Amino acid sequence: MHAAQAACDHARVTRTTTPRLAIIGGGPAGLMAAEAACAAGVAVDLYEAKGSVGRKFLLAGKGGLNLTHGEPRARFVERYGARRDAVARWLDAFDAEALRRWARGLGVETFVGSSGRVFPLDQKAAPLLRGWLHRLREAGVAFHMHHRWLGWSDGALRFATPQGERTVAAEAAILALGGASWPQLGSDGAWVAPLEHAGIDIAPLQPANCGFELAWSEHLASRFAGAPLKPVVAHWVDRHGVARSRQGEFVLSEYGIEGSLIYAIGAELREQIAERGEGVLKLDLVPGYDESALASRLAAPRGKHSIGDWLRRRAGLDAAKCALLFELTDKSTLADPAALAAQLKALPLHLRAPRPVTEAISTAGGVRLEAVDENLMLHERPGVFCAGEMLDWEAPTGGYLLTACFASGRLAGRAAARRLLGA
Numbered sequence: 001m002h003a004a005q006a007a008c009d010h011a012r013v014t015r016t017t018t019p020r021l022a023i024i025g026g027g028p029a030g031l032m033a034a035e036a037a038c039a040a041g042v043a044v045d046l047y048e049a050k051g052s053v054g055r056k057f058l059l060a061g062k063g064g065l066n067l068t069h070g071e072p073r074a075r076f077v078e079r080y081g082a083r084r085d086a087v088a089r090w091l092d093a094f095d096a097e098a099l100r101r102w103a104r105g106l107g108v109e110t111f112v113g114s115s116g117r118v119f120p121l122d123q124k125a126a127p128l129l130r131g132w133l134h135r136l137r138e139a140g141v142a143f144h145m146h147h148r149w150l151g152w153s154d155g156a157l158r159f160a161t162p163q164g165e166r167t168v169a170a171e172a173a174i175l176a177l178g179g180a181s182w183p184q185l186g187s188d189g190a191w192v193a194p195l196e197h198a199g200i201d202i203a204p205l206q207p208a209n210c211g212f213e214l215a216w217s218e219h220l221a222s223r224f225a226g227a228p229l230k231p232v233v234a235h236w237v238d239r240h241g242v243a244r245s246r247q248g249e250f251v252l253s254e255y256g257i258e259g260s261l262i263y264a265i266g267a268e269l270r271e272q273i274a275e276r277g278e279g280v281l282k283l284d285l286v287p288g289y290d291e292s293a294l295a296s297r298l299a300a301p302r303g304k305h306s307i308g309d310w311l312r313r314r315a316g317l318d319a320a321k322c323a324l325l326f327e328l329t330d331k332s333t334l335a336d337p338a339a340l341a342a343q344l345k346a347l348p349l350h351l352r353a354p355r356p357v358t359e360a361i362s363t364a365g366g367v368r369l370e371a372v373d374e375n376l377m378l379h380e381r382p383g384v385f386c387a388g389e390m391l392d393w394e395a396p397t398g399g400y401l402l403t404a405c406f407a408s409g410r411l412a413g414r415a416a417a418r419r420l421l422g423a
Helices: 010-015 028-040 055-060 073-078 081-091 096-105 126-139 192-197 218-224 260-264 266-276 291-298 307-315 319-328 337-345 400-421
Strands: 020-024 043-047 110-112 117-120 142-144 148-153 156-161 164-168 172-175 202-208 228-237 243-252 256-258 279-284 347-351 362-367 384-386
Touching: 020 028, 020 400, 028 043, 028 126, 028 172, 028 400, 055 126, 073 081, 081 400, 096 110, 096 117, 096 400, 148 192, 172 400, 192 202, 202 266, 218 319, 228 266, 228 319, 243 260, 243 319, 256 260, 256 347, 260 266, 266 279, 266 347, 291 307, 291 337, 307 319, 319 337, 319 347, 337 347, 384 400
Parallel strands: 020 043, 020 172, 043 142, 172 384
Antiparallel strands: 110 117, 148 156, 156 164, 202 362, 228 243, 228 279, 243 256, 279 347
């Protein structure tokens, strides 16, 4: 029987006197916690609200499963922003190289792409997940599908099941319930209410790795939605008042902008909007020229060329960059080479709001790290650990999200096992 589709194995639950650990959530963090706990010598029951585990993991693999990133450790850790120090401790025992070795142990070789991102050779998630679930099943993990966690009742775990509500007495538990993005796949943030009821400090869930809204004209929204802008350099002022910049690419959308460059600085933009009512980016659309050289090129006689053709010839702008420039620039600036050069080097974008959390790739906020100890156990509920995206940290796309989810699950699984075994 395939583990992801297995019904409750109640016989297995009652036959053993080995200390049992309940893990709630069948994403990468929960599955890694199960593997670590089993390896340490405890029995594991894994509960999942959906009919199969790893649904978001499989979705991540549709465009090529980006497992981790190959950049140096110091830069890797910086991607976790304000929570870098805490996440670095998780990574001490299971970092990007350890994740690649783990995948190799499941028969999945990986490679580092030109961007530094690490993928399985076949770029697929399903073979890795199948092998992993087979190994977990062989190790004794009991999978319980269609069990939606509701909270606690007199210390026992409460679950909604197709047969009605069920309570489970657990000696220790790991919550790995995800964030609130892609709720149709299981991570819907419903765990916030029971945890808050239990007195756990929760940072509000917010969209991360998401697009941002601008007020486009119908012309731009209808004709250029989906068009990439590359390369560009984004300039902004961070939360400490420091001027920052980053080169990359992003995509125009019907509602505004999205894509890897925006995801990488999304936390700063989200904070700007919360504090000031808008986020401001200034885009360098022509990073290959300095402003004075660009102004000189644009001062040459245009002749019979259209402004769009002239910008293509003299500044290297494609149709999407031209459309964005025309959207945000008045006619007098377009007619003045010096002013136009300045606009091309610092085109202002005024961002109104992030897209809803249900559309985001991941979630910021969650169980505050101050609410857990160094082993991710809740101070207010000894014996209950948290792992993965439901904790209050975030990272851009590029493999950083998955790596930290794996690492936190492994840390929580080992710590829960030690507690159960009295080690």
